[in-house]
Amino acid sequence: MTTGKTRLLGVLGYPIEHSLSPLLASYAIASLGLDAAYLAFPVTAGRARAALAALRELNFIGANVTMPLKEEVIELLDEVSPEALRLRSVNTIVNRNGALHGYSTDGEGLVLALRGLCGVEPSGLLVAVIGTGSASRAVAASLAAAGARVSIHGRNAARVRAAATLTGTEEGSGPRIAEAALVVNATSVGMAGGPDPEGIPVDLGLLHPGQHLYDLVYNPVETPLIKAARSKGLSVHDGRSMLAGQAARAFSLFFGREPPLDGMLAAISPVA
DSSP: OOOTTOEEEEEEESSOTTOOHHHHHHHHHHHTTOSEEEEEEEOOTTOHHHHHHHHHHTTOSEEEEOTTOTTTTGGGSSEEOHHHHHHTOOOEEEEETTEEEEEOOHHHHHHHHIIIIIOOOOTTOEEEEEOOSHHHHHHHHHHHHTTOEEEEEOSOHHHHHHHHHHHTOEEOOHHHHHHOSEEEEOSOTTOTTSSOTTOOSSOGGGOOTTOEEEEOOOSSSSOHHHHHHHHTTOEEEOTHHHHHHHHHHHHHHHHSSOOOHHHHHHHHTTTO
């Protein structure tokens, strides 16, 4: 129930109607008894400046940011964490007395999900990350910081090299995927409504039983890649747990309190 003192948060991006972030945040807000409300706001590329001005003017607690705004907002913020600045990716904005501070919780969210929800400890693992965009850079850097040996893979050699240099990881090759204990799809391939909803972003011949496959895509829950990997005997994990993990980290930045991670995942599982 809202009151005259209720403050707002939200998620900015486009398209945004499919977002599960309002469900996650609303569960966390209710579980801790906070007077706040979280909504989804469609903001297209090139409109970030106006959206951030509204956050200030309406005294939002903060906002999450998704495609296509994760890089666009960087130059518009008052302060950006060193990690988010290095990765050129912001997914969380906190409003502190009118000053907007940007953070990246995507990579931390995946590590939190792997450890707390998937039963996978990344320390010491060989990990192959597919993709070179902002999500790929964030998860590669956080997995490396957690003690994994990470290689980055993509179709554009220059982008792979740039992403590997930026994250302090390795440039990938086919054998690295086959050797990896954990393969992470950090592309939009397989996403409903995306440019390649039926695609598979990795050579299936490189996958085999004994590996873990994590797909950051969560809509649909069972992507073509997850279906194929499951049929080959891999242990598969969909993107809902990372979504919950990054939301939990963002929530702690918004409110200084840790929400129940397992409850947040349960809140989105029936509808995803």
